[in-house]
Amino acid sequence: xxxxxxxxxxxxxxxxxxxxxxxxxxxxxxxxxxxxxxxxxxxxxxxxxxxxxxxxxxxxxxxxxxxxxxxxxxxxxxxxxxxxxxxxxxxxxxxxxxxxxxxxxxxxxxxxxxxxxxxxxxxxxxxxxxxxxxxxxxxx
Amino acid sequence: xxxxxxxxxxxxxxxxxxxxxxxxxxxxxxxxxxxxxxxxxxxxxxxxxxxxxxxxxxxxxxxxxxxxxxxxxxxxxxxxxxxxxxxxxxxxxxxxxxxxxxxxxxxxxxxxxxxxxxxxxxxxxxxxxxxxxxxxxxxx
Amino acid sequence: xxxxxxxxxxxxxxxxxxxxxxxxxxxxxxxxxxxxxxxxxxxxxxxxxxxxxxxxxxxxxxxxxxxxxxxxxxxxxxxxxxxxxxxxxxxxxxxxxxxxxxxxxxxxxxxxxxxxxxxxxxxxxxxxxxxxxxxxxxxx
Numbered sequence: 001x002x003x004x005x006x007x008x009x010x011x012x013x014x015x016x017x018x019x020x021x022x023x024x025x026x027x028x029x030x031x032x033x034x035x036x037x038x039x040x041x042x043x044x045x046x047x048x049x050x051x052x053x054x055x056x057x058x059x060x061x062x063x064x065x066x067x068x069x070x071x072x073x074x075x076x077x078x079x080x081x082x083x084x085x086x087x088x089x090x091x092x093x094x095x096x097x098x099x100x101x102x103x104x105x106x107x108x109x110x111x112x113x114x115x116x117x118x119x120x121x122x123x124x125x126x127x128x129x130x131x132x133x134x135x136x137x138x139x140x
Numbered sequence: 141x142x143x144x145x146x147x148x149x150x151x152x153x154x155x156x157x158x159x160x161x162x163x164x165x166x167x168x169x170x171x172x173x174x175x176x177x178x179x180x181x182x183x184x185x186x187x188x189x190x191x192x193x194x195x196x197x198x199x200x201x202x203x204x205x206x207x208x209x210x211x212x213x214x215x216x217x218x219x220x221x222x223x224x225x226x227x228x229x230x231x232x233x234x235x236x237x238x239x240x241x242x243x244x245x246x247x248x249x250x251x252x253x254x255x256x257x258x259x260x261x262x263x264x265x266x267x268x269x270x271x272x273x274x275x276x277x278x279x280x
Numbered sequence: 281x282x283x284x285x286x287x288x289x290x291x292x293x294x295x296x297x298x299x300x301x302x303x304x305x306x307x308x309x310x311x312x313x314x315x316x317x318x319x320x321x322x323x324x325x326x327x328x329x330x331x332x333x334x335x336x337x338x339x340x341x342x343x344x345x346x347x348x349x350x351x352x353x354x355x356x357x358x359x360x361x362x363x364x365x366x367x368x369x370x371x372x373x374x375x376x377x378x379x380x381x382x383x384x385x386x387x388x389x390x391x392x393x394x395x396x397x398x399x400x401x402x403x404x405x406x407x408x409x410x411x412x413x414x415x416x417x418x419x420x
Contacts (some may be wrong), residue, residue, distance in 0.1 A: 042384075134395075
C-alpha cells in the first residue's frame, strides 16, 4: 500500500468564500503514484468545509446568500451562545455543518475519478487568517 | 490490496426521487472479493446525492417536502443567480448540499457492515436524464 | 494491509445530545497498529450522526436549537408522514441528514491527523435506547 499526506494552507481575505482546490489535489494524486485508491480531502478547522460542486460564480453567490439565511452572522451571544466565549463565529460553525467537513474521491488509473462538472472546493466561513486542509491518499 | 470500480447509470423519470441502490452495491462488494475494506459510493453529478437512511415511503415524501421548503424549485434567475446560465436547476444544487455527495461504508467479512435499517439511496434532484453513480471498493 | 473493526454502544438518556467519542476512536487507532491509513466512524442507526466539530457546550446548545428549528419534533403524522408508521421520530431522520452519517479521518504516523480543535461526536436525535457506532480502520 502506498500513501501520501499533504497539508494545504489558505488565507482567504474575506469572511466567506469558495476556492477551487482541484489542481492542488490533482498534483497530490500524481505525486503519490497511486493508480487505484482513495483520496480524503478535509478541512482541519471547524468553521470551514471541503465540498464538491460546480465552479460557477452565480451558484457560489446563491450558496452564500442561502447559508446566510440558514445561519446568519450575528456576533451577539443572544443568537449564538457560542459567542459567549468571546468568539463571533457561531454562524460559521453552523454553515460548516450544512456543507460538511470532507470529501472522499476515488482514484482510478492514476486520476481523480470525476464526473464532468465535479470540482473540489475549500469553503471558508470565518476567513482572514491562515487555515489548513489535509489531503490523504491511500492505494496501490 | 484489491480494488473494484463500477459505474451505475440511473434515468429517473421525475425531477426528484430516491432510489434504493443497496442491491447494486452489494453485488459489487461480492464481485470484488474484498473481505475487509471500504466502499465509496458517490454521485458523479452535482445535482444528485448518495445517502443512507430508511426505505420508508412516508419518510421519502417528508424529505421531498422539506427539501422543497429549504430550496424551492424556481427557474427564475432572481432567486437563483445560477439560472442566469440558462439552467433551471439552481434548487437542485442546493438540495444536494443538504443530502451530501457520497457515503463510505465498511466491508467486514465480505459484506456491507450495516445497521439493521441502513439502506443506500441515490437521491435525484434534477432527473429525466441519464446520470451516473461511482462505486469504488478497496481492501483485502 | 491491516484492518480493525470495533463497535461502540451508546445509551443516551435524553432525546437529543452530542457525546465526544474521540477517546474511543483514538484507542481503536492505537490498537490497530496502523501507521498510515483511514478510519471511518459511522452511526449504524438512521436517527443519529457522527460529525466533527468543537467540544464547546454553548455551541452544542446552539446546534440543538437550530436543528429543532429546521426539523421540529412533532409526533403527529400531519407534519411527518413517517409517523404514520407508529413512530414519533420523523424529526430525527431529518436532523441526521443535516449533520450526516459518518466521518473519515486520516491516520498519520499512527495517530488521528487532526486540526487543533477537531473532536469526533456521536450525535443522538432519538435517544433513550442503546445504539451503535462502527469504527473501521484500514491501512499499514
